[in-house]
Amino acid sequence: MVANQNKVVVVMIPLPLQGHLNQLLHLSRLISAHNVPVHFVCTAAHGRQVRLRLQGWNPNTISTIFFHDFPIPPFACPPPNPNSTNKFPSHLQPLCEAATHLRNHVASLLQKLSSTTNRLVVIHDSLMSTVVQDFVCLPNAESYTFHSVSAFSTALYTSEKVGEQIRKLIESKGTTEYDLSFDGCFTPDFKKFIGVQHEYAKLSSGRIYNTCRVIEQPILDLLEIEARSRNKTLWALGPFNPLELKRLLQQIFKYVTTLV
Template sequence: MENDVVVVVVPFVAQGHLNQLLHLSRLLTAYNLPIHIVGSTTHNRQAKLRIHGWNHDSENNIHFHEFETPHFESPPPNPNSTTKFPSHLIPSFKASSNLREPFAKLLAEISNTARRIIVVHDYLMSPVVQDVVLFPNVEAYAFHGASAFTTFSYIWEQNGKPCLDDVESYTQLTKIPVVEDLIPQDFIEFVTTHVDCKKFNSGNIHDTCKVFDGKFIDYLSKEGLCGSTKQWALGPFNPVSINNSEEPTKRHKTLEWLDKQAQDSVIYVAFGSTTSFSNEQIQELASGLEKSGQKFIWVLRDADKGDIFKGESRNIELPKGFEERVEGKGLVVREWAPQLEVLAHVTTGGFMSHCGWNSSMESITMGVPIAAWPMHSDQPRNATFITEVLKTGVNVGDWGCGGDVITSSVIEKTIRLLMDSDEGNEMRKRAKKIGEDVKQSVEEGGLTHMEIDAFVSHITRK
């Protein structure tokens, strides 16, 4: 049976990237497009295990292609590293290049029965998809998993930081902290040795929304990116409404705990899948949470290992008697938590976050302001976007990426500001308004809905 248009999705192997493109796949299946997801056996399993907000097993049009990659030695996360970049994951990043051959074979199979194949690939997977040039009926679109503000900021810097017509945007861009020297050399080499995807790029896809990021999408359209000026802001990829009507026995304990709290009274504390705090920083954070007097949920996990299914996890110790002292006031979770559902809960009023773009988009969508504590990579730029552009967040002290410990007093002060001050209340109002606007954008006639319609019309054109 011949298919008209088939979409092949190639995510990068880090959790944040896996999550975003799995969510995008769900959106595209609504247009009756068959989706083929290419990944390693381990990382496909990881992505499916952690997806939240919908059930991937119910989507008959999503097909996972799982390929074994060579064994790689991945050291455990180092909580005492002077930088917070997850260097221990680099071996798994490099191993992903072995997906090139099975990807090309899959394309060869599908190209015989499809009028057109649309390859949506994380730009970090350009080496894997480079053989798209061998197939006349294939178009490739590069995915950039950050805000348009963040993505444009790199181009702006590469061009010598030119003055912009928009004075406000220029001022906001100049407030980005300089942190590139904290990225390890072997990762820089991994990125710079990538195949330049300009020669096969038909457009760029962003998990962002024109409601709040449209100005910088327009800038990217003028500048071009990876050889194309076509920019598609298809976000939010994550679901914007959550069904909380599940059987009580199926609901996560965090949601049951939130049910008993007052509206906007809880700060959710989570730092994603690539952050490892030192024991000293854990102690300071625990003390800051306790002294703040605010209700909290704290997801206390170490960074992901290269293979999350192998090896022992670090046992992180809290101050003696901490959990007993905060009982009823705070909840410590030592496992993967349903973050999207937590942020959507009416009693969640703030989010202390590393500002990875997944977490940032989920927080923006659910109208929750952020206490921004970025660690590495695009996170400082995302934090600048949240605090300086959207004005829906506050920084946790000064930039703390160089291995510096942020003290309990700074953490306490930040939490009180976000959760129990007029300034924090104003941030919450702005966050809720943006969240409402984003949710409206995915409805028929909204900006995101029209953008996805336009993208699908483009890739399915006759």
């Protein structure tokens, strides 16, 4: 039985909003390409939705990605208010709150998968940290927090020390504090939701960003120094792109030759 175990199994826990779902599904594809089983967990409706909207590849043709669509309790879904003074889509918060009820489903799945692998790696959206908290009960499990926004935004919002360094650097080039402000970005209720999720994110072993050092080298360097001081790891694995590089280069070459 031990001989038939997978060395590593990955479990993806996205926030069930399209921009968040899509990024972790593309990351699932990259990981599964190395013959690592990936279990993609979502709500029933949104799991189907992200697969239907996916472009660039067909998830049904990859045998190492397994989809788990779990039910969540009914929730009120108010219409968006285009006249709101705060432009944050607060009508989506009930869905985010309801998605936290995936915790029991995820705990059961992790318990089951734990016995099939030497190492169970949980990658979860930064706003789904409470859902995966039970991984700490499993001796071979570890978790990593995935940030769907840029390292720049994450540093400004979540790290007081790094954020201050960035502000000094940016302001020296003429950018004002107003330009870097998060005022009006979130409602008070959603700030509370973020705060709770970030508290549980402290259980993770590190952070993953959909970026690369070519794009955000100075910010990632600052974040990595902070991560090491807390015995955490930092991974810049992006940008995720489903296009085939060869085909893209051929298209660029064809376009350039028409200009000559």
